[in-house]
Amino acid sequence: MASTASFIAQFNHRNIKILQSMGYEVHVAANFTHYGTLSAKSNQQFMDWLASKKVVIHNIPVERGLGKFRQNVAVLFLLNRLMKENQFKIIHVHTPIASVLGRLAALKNHVPVVYTAHGFHFSKTSAWINWLIFPIEWLFSFCTSELLLINQEDFFYQKSSVSTHLASFYDAAIGHQALLK
Numbered sequence: 001m002a003s004t005a006s007f008i009a010q011f012n013h014r015n016i017k018i019l020q021s022m023g024y025e026v027h028v029a030a031n032f033t034h035y036g037t038l039s040a041k042s043n044q045q046f047m048d049w050l051a052s053k054k055v056v057i058h059n060i061p062v063e064r065g066l067g068k069f070r071q072n073v074a075v076l077f078l079l080n081r082l083m084k085e086n087q088f089k090i091i092h093v094h095t096p097i098a099s100v101l102g103r104l105a106a107l108k109n110h111v112p113v114v115y116t117a118h119g120f121h122f123s124k125t126s127a128w129i130n131w132l133i134f135p136i137e138w139l140f141s142f143c144t145s146e147l148l149l150i151n152q153e154d155f156f157y158q159k160s161s162v163s164t165h166l167a168s169f170y171d172a173a174i175g176h177q178a179l180l181k
Contacts, residue, residue: 001029001079001102002094003062004036009046011094016055027086029058029079030098036064058082062098072101079105090114090145096133103140112145 002008008030019026028050035043050057062075083091083105092114093102099115106113117137141147 001060001091001098003031003064003098004034004095005030005032005043005046006036006038007095009038009042015092016050016053020053024089025056026053027056027058027082027088029060029082029102031062032057032059033061034063060098062095062101064095064097072097076101076104080108083109083111092116100136100140103143107143113143114146114148115140115144116148 002012008028012028016026016028032043032047038046047057060075060078061071063071079101088109088111090112091102091106093099094116099117103113103115105111
């Protein structure tokens with residue numbers, strides 16, 4: 001799950017193939033109407049690729065950024081319904097708003113969650129306003145089964161301040177997971 005189809009298209013082809021090779025049925029939840037940085041043609045090609053791989057598509061109207069509160073509540077109800085109907089074994093969330101909504105729905109439905117944080121918005125050099133996100137990440141770390149981080153700064157920061165039981169560092173340049181626990 002991510003906020004936009006473009007995010008799934010840019011970062012998750014390989015994940016989808018890996019999961020399917022392991023025998024999993026894969027569902028993708030993202031906003032395919034306001035699909036992000038893809039062109040309309042690329043979005044359609046991506047949807048066609050997903051269909052050709054027999055991936056179940058869920059068009060979820062998640063907004064990037066804070067969005068509208070009512071819309072986010074509606075998305076949360078939609079995610080709850082999807083989780084009840086599909087009995088997912090695990091969900092994998094990306095992007096800040098989608099990850100919060102996905103983790104809330106997963107918590108309610110007792111579904112384990114993997115969250116890949118593609119760079120925390122807070123760090124030692126961040127503006128103070130970015131630190132408003134920290135308490136949210138800290139709180140939601142307790143309903144996250146595994147947190148994958150793609151840079152070492154986030155990994156070491158998370159290990160010392162967010163929730164020490166979670167983090168794994170994934171070095172995308174090397175292509176393997178280095179469990180630095």
